[in-house]
Amino acid sequence: xxxxxxSARGVGAEGGGSEIKNDETAAQWxxxxxxxxxLNRDRPGRRGPYRAEMRRLLHxxxxxxxxxSLVERLLREEIKPKxxxxxxxxxxxxxxxxxxxxxxxSNALAEARVVREYQFKDEDLPCDHCQxxxxxxxxxxxxxxxxxxxxxxxxxxxxADRGDQCRAACLHCSAKWLFEK
Numbered sequence: 001x002x003x004x005x006x007s008a009r010g011v012g013a014e015g016g017g018s019e020i021k022n023d024e025t026a027a028q029w030x031x032x033x034x035x036x037x038x039l040n041r042d043r044p045g046r047r048g049p050y051r052a053e054m055r056r057l058l059h060x061x062x063x064x065x066x067x068x069s070l071v072e073r074l075l076r077e078e079i080k081p082k083x084x085x086x087x088x089x090x091x092x093x094x095x096x097x098x099x100x101x102x103x104x105x106s107n108a109l110a111e112a113r114v115v116r117e118y119q120f121k122d123e124d125l126p127c128d129h130c131q132x133x134x135x136x137x138x139x140x141x142x143x144x145x146x147x148x149x150x151x152x153x154x155x156x157x158x159x160a161d162r163g164d165q166c167r168a169a170c171l172h173c174s175a176k177w178l179f180e181k
Contacts, residue, residue, distance in 0.1 A: 029074060029081040033057070036082035053085050060092035118169060127170035128177040135171035140164055141178070 037050050061067040073079050079087075093101065118139035125136045141164075169176045 032081035033084055037085055040085070056089075056092065057084055063094040066092060066094055117171070118167065122168075125168070127173060127175055128168070128179075129175035130170060130173040132170065132172045136168050137171065138166050138168035138179075138181075140181075141167050 034054075037053050061070060070079075070084065074081060090098070090101075118137040120139060121137045123134050125138070126133045127136055164181050165178060166181045167176065167178050
């Protein structure tokens with residue numbers, strides 16, 4: 001199946017020479033990839049077992065754009081056949097998959113940058129990091145005030161003089177920190 005895919009992706013058209021030579025080239029590449037996958041199937045640091053690696057590569061080669069670019073790289077000897085299995089996932093994605101992935105990552109990054117607004121907003125509290133005033137929200141963290149303490153301190157008065165633990169976030173620089181109020 002791998003040999004057939006390589007042949008269909010342009011080895012016959014761009015390799016020059018007779019089809020037999022190109023079929024032999026595709027067969028040789030397929031054999032090298034297969035051998036490399038089989039020999040490295042159980043080594044630590046490998047992505048997965050033999051079957052999963054071969055499926056990943058075959059799936060990528062089935063896409064016309066990815067398959068042709070891989071065959072061209074093999075023909076120009078930029079990569080060797082046994083290196084196909086070591087290619088990162090990004091190199092095996094189609095252009096549509098790459099744009100979709102970039103879209104998802106950019107949306108996730110934008111959502112991660114959104115700072116959660118806490119219960120209270122303090123116009124006078126400066127940010128711990130950027131020192132700007134007016135963009136800090138905060139909330140109480142469950143603690144002594146709510147009856148949550150360490151078991152070692154139960155019954156002692158040492159925690160009574162401590163302030164309440166609060167968590168804050170700056171809407172300007174997205175910094176988060178803890179403080180006592």
